[in-house]
Amino acid sequence: MxxxxxxxxxxxxxxxxxxxxxxxxxxxxxxxxxxxxxxxxxxxxxxxxxxxxxxxxxxxxxxxxxxxxxxxxxxxxxxxxxxxxxxxxxxxxxxxxxxxxxxxxxxxxxxxxxxxxxxxxxxxxxxxxxxxxxxxxxxxxxxxxxxxxxxxxxxxxxxxxxxxxxxxxEQARNMRLAMESRAVIEQAKGVLMAQRKVDADVAFEILREASQRYNRKLRDIATRIVESVVARPR
Known part of the structure; x- marks a missing residue:
């Protein structure tokens, strides 16, 4: 002792x-x-x-x-x-x-x-x-x-x-995740704006509707769109 x-x-x-x-x-x-x-x-x-x-x-x-x-x-x-x-x-x-x-x-x-x-x-x-x-x-x-x-x-x-x-x-980690989510959503909006010739509001509405239709998080839908562009053969 x-x-x-x-x-x-x-x-x-x-x-x-x-x-x-x-x-x-x-x-x-x-x-x-x-x-x-x-x-x-x-x-x-x-x-x-x-x-x-x-x-x-x-x-x-x-x-x-x-x-x-x-x-x-x-x-x-x-x-x-x-x-x-x-x-x-x-x-x-x-x-x-x-x-x-x-x-x-x-x-x-x-x-x-x-x-x-x-x-x-x-x-x-x-x-x-x-x-x-x-x-x-x-x-x-x-x-x-x-x-x-x-x-x-x-x-x-x-x-x-x-x-x-x-x-x-935990708060710092949650904030980082939120920032990462926002970044990938912005990237996905950019992809949709370029592909479909729409503005930012319409691109976000497309993401939101896809999220509801497939019952998946908005970030997951956005990540899938961004990854599909990155993986596409040049």
Whole structure:
């Protein structure tokens, strides 16, 4: 386990720009797992539109435990993420709060204790940082929860920042596609204007009618026209 300042410093070095959200969160999860006493596997559950999913994980045990909770619709990671309270399970063999989930967990995984810490952000909660161990009472020491909360606060900000960078990237990609679509449509209009001796408005109307007739996107129709001219023998 790293000293708190060391793994917080390591988290601060995770690159957010020009990377997918999954890649960023995978790095964060791997680093966080090494800073929490007792953690053998760690995951990040995010809740979007009231639907939880594992955004990243370090260790297959964490992913398996998370997915069992999603299947049952409840469990410590979901309840911590929705309720905004840390949830500690000292011993799965004696845990009574989530009977169906715990029974399946004990039957299919080596998990024996867990700690889920909510991810706070701007007065609400966006999910939970989940930690799992094969040992009972792995997170019973006060420093485990303290470390988990320290990491969770940083992870919550990092998740929000990474998500913002990802959305900006998506916007840039969508804008580029829109510009490419406009360019090929303009090229196709030029082809039709030359071939049929019509003006730009009429050429566009020809493209639009073809798009409706063949139930295909306007860009696809335009691309086909441009490609047919390029491929034509000279």
């Amino acid at each position: 790293w000293p708190v300042n060391d793994w917080l410093r390591e988290l601060s070095r995770v690159v957010l720009v020009d990377r997918t959200l999954t890649d960023v969160l995978t790095d964060i999860t791997r680093i966080a797992a090494r800073g929490i006493p007792g953690a053998e596997a760690t995951s990040i559950t995010l809740i979007r539109d009231d639907k939880p999913f594992t955004a990243a994980h370090s260790g297959d045990m964490a992913l398996a435990a998370d997915e069992l909770q999603y299947e049952h619709g409840y469990g410590p990671c979901i309840d911590a993420g929705r309720g905004g309270v840390p949830l500690l399970v000292d011993d799965m063999c004696t845990e009574e709060r989530w009977p169906d989930y715990v029974a399946h967990l004990l039957a299919t995984t080596p998990v024996r204790s867990s700690m889920s810490v909510p991810l706070p952000y701007q007065g609400s909660f966006i999910g939970a940082l989940n930690n799992y161990s094969t040992r009972p009472s792995a997170f019973s020491a006060p420093e485990s929860l303290a470390a988990g909360q320290d990491v969770a606060e940083y992870v919550a900000v990092a998740v929000a920042n990474a998500d913002a960078h990802w959305q900006l990237g």
